[in-house]
Amino acid sequence: MPYLQPERYFSRISHINIERDLLACGFRCVLLDIDNTILSRATHDVPRDVGLWLAQARDAGVSFCLVSNNWHKNVHELANRLSMPIIAKAMKPLPVALFAACSMLGAKRSETVMIGDQLSTDVLAAHNAGMSAYLLAPLAEQDLRHTKYVRMVEQAILGGAVPEGAPQPVQASMADKSAAQNAFAQEK
Template identity: 55%
Template sequence: MGIVHPDRYFARISAIDVQKDLLGCGITHALLDMDNTLVSRASGDVPSDVRNWLSRARNAGVSFCIVSNNWHDTPRIHGRELGIPVVAKACKPLPHGLLAARAAIGARSNDTVVIGDQLLTDVMGAHMLGMKAYLVAPLSEVDLRHTNALKPLREALLAGFVPENEHAASSCAPDARD
């Protein structure tokens, strides 16, 4: 599996089964991307299914940190609203932001997953530090100009991957595609 290929690919964060896909795989910590993973770029809101998933995961003992490349105050606003610590200006895939987030919640590489919607920031950053990476389909088609420009590359890199939904079989092992 390549550095930009996710360990798992889900239709959205709420499709990740807390018991099977996290705790059952030894994952007790999650570093969460914000834009189009937790918060829709189209509406600026956290969808109710995402809020419910965060609550279920937190109640099951999973700890979180939001890791965002944003340089404005939006990540901290959403972090306060959701009760999740934040590392902003993370410069993913560079390691310093992800390492700071991991340290903030007392996590180690082997018990942590990075969950996000971008291959070249979230997935690559996770794999560079030996963490699992769960890719989620973006909550919205609305995105930044440079992210939209990379969509053809994303589609080429994800050729053969199909996002898992709420009814998919769970597996801690990487997807077998060959």
């Protein structure tokens, strides 16, 4: 698997099926990015569906550790609110923080998946550490200036891939297209 290609790509964390996409794949530990993965940059809140998913995953036996390049006190406050260990100043895509997170959880790399919203930090860090990575579409379009530029490059790498759980574009049938063309021609 190429280093910048995630194993799976989801529209939101709540679209990851805990039984099928985590536990059945052998993942009992999840390393989680924070900004625009579980915490919206637009509202600075954990969306309701994300909080519910985290609770359900915990109830199913999944262990978590937050792994963030952020170093501000708000990430530590979030970790306290969620009762999760955290590694801040992670310096992703370097793998050292992911190794430390696995050690904190008592987890093997083979039973751990990194979940985040960026190819260049989260997915690359996971692959550098020899782990699997699930990519999420960002929770909000609002982002840091440098991240917006990185996202343009990442979109080119993804090549138009549609995340699982995203609404599918409606495909018009040939009959629909023909009817539309006839209606347009009659208007002229």
